[in-house]
Amino acid sequence: MMDSHASMTNLPDSAEADAHAPHAEEEHAxxxxxxxxxxxxxxxxxTVGEVWAYYIPSFVAGRxxxxxxxxxxxxxxxxxxxxxxxxxxxxxxxxxxxxxxLLIASLTxxxxxxxxxxxxxxxx
Amino acid sequence: xxxxxxxxxxxxSHHYTTLGLDSRKVAIWAFIGSECMLFVSLISxxxxxxxxxxxxxxxxxxxxxxxxxxxxxxxxxxxxxSASTFVLLMSSLFMVLALAAVQNKEKPKHTRGDRILGNSKxxxxxxxxxxxxxxxFQAFEFTSFVHEGLSIRTNLFGSSxxxxxxxxxxxxxxxxxxxxxxxxxxxxxxxxxxxxxxxDIAALYWHFVDVIWIVIFTLVYxxx
Numbered sequence: 391m392m393d394s395h396a397s398m399t400n401l402p403d404s405a406e407a408d409a410h411a412p413h414a415e416e417e418h419a420x421x422x423x424x425x426x427x428x429x430x431x432x433x434x435x436x437t438v439g440e441v442w443a444y445y446i447p448s449f450v451a452g453r454x455x456x457x458x459x460x461x462x463x464x465x466x467x468x469x470x471x472x473x474x475x476x477x478x479x480x481x482x483x484x485x486x487x488x489x490x491x492l493l494i495a496s497l498t499x500x501x502x503x504x505x506x507x508x509x510x511x512x513x514x
Numbered sequence: 515x516x517x518x519x520x521x522x523x524x525x526x527s528h529h530y531t532t533l534g535l536d537s538r539k540v541a542i543w544a545f546i547g548s549e550c551m552l553f554v555s556l557i558s559x560x561x562x563x564x565x566x567x568x569x570x571x572x573x574x575x576x577x578x579x580x581x582x583x584x585x586x587x588x589x590x591x592x593x594x595x596s597a598s599t600f601v602l603l604m605s606s607l608f609m610v611l612a613l614a615a616v617q618n619k620e621k622p623k624h625t626r627g628d629r630i631l632g633n634s635k636x637x638x639x640x641x642x643x644x645x646x647x648x649x650x651f652q653a654f655e656f657t658s659f660v661h662e663g664l665s666i667r668t669n670l671f672g673s674s675x676x677x678x679x680x681x682x683x684x685x686x687x688x689x690x691x692x693x694x695x696x697x698x699x700x701x702x703x704x705x706x707x708x709x710x711x712x713x714d715i716a717a718l719y720w721h722f723v724d725v726i727w728i729v730i731f732t733l734v735y736x737x738x
């Protein structure tokens with residue numbers, strides 16, 4: 391018995407099945423258990439590094455403090471998204487669905503920071 | 515332990531889109547994309563108001579109330595929050611192990627290590643406990659802030675801080691409830707590889723909550 395969705399298309403049964411089967415693009419090599427543990431170790435070490443940096447007054451007072459923390463945070467974010475959320479291995483459409491709104495949101499954040507005077511561009 | 519982890523894409527009941535992808539997975543990614551925008555708006559609000567509070571307590575600076583002479587110490591407790599951040603990061607590891615255990619349920623387990631890694635109930639429990647621990651840390655933090663004189667109505671910092679972290683806490687709470695429902699299913703009929711998409715979707719939500727905290731921890735707690 392054909393299901394209700396299949397009955398609405400003009401494809402033959404075999405083509406119908408192919409059309410609804412998962413894309414070959416989805417099937418990729420995936421991380422091993424040990425990769426997951428290594429990723430967790432890296433995340434923990436980065437967090438320790440961040441907190442350690444927070445307690446070094448000379449570093450906090452320097453110009454490198456904020457860029458370093460932002461870079462480490464972005465690194466952790468990327469590692470979790472790529473390895474734990476499997477964005478590195480999954481279909482590309484998921485990357486578009488995630489990075490598209492993230493990009494729009496990030497640009498909005500930057501625009502608001504400029505608008506409210508938290509970021510400056512020196513003109514001459 | 516280097517057994518490869520199989521990620522089965524085909525669930526028991528098919529809801530494929532024309533792209534050949536399961537519509538529920540497309541939906542959760544679209545939802546996560548929209549959630550990104552929600553949290554960035556809250557983070558933007560926090561950053562815009564950062565340093566613009568007229569009265570204390572302040573996050574990183576000492577403040578003396580001119581009316582009473584009472585000295586307020588910096589309100590943020592970095593060691594406690596670092597511990598809660600570590601717990602949430604580890605919960606992501608437990609979650610991904612739970613997913614891998616469900617996906618590889620039917621694979622034979624020869625060693626004790628294989629049996630531990632393949633125990634979905636154990637990893638789901640660990641994730642739920644880690645999530646609850648994080649919420650406990652947050653409840654402790656909120657309570658101590660209120661006792662120290664910072665509420666959502668005290669100043670701009672209090673308003674934006676409690677709104678941002680409160681929204682995040684609400685998401686963690688929803689995630690813990692989701693995990694408990696998965697555990698209930700696992701105890702009732704057992705989660706197998708046919709259910710991998712159910713767990714995958716919950717895992718994506720959980721990791722998203724984790725990455726949002728990674729950003730909040732840096733922007734709110736560490737950057738002075």
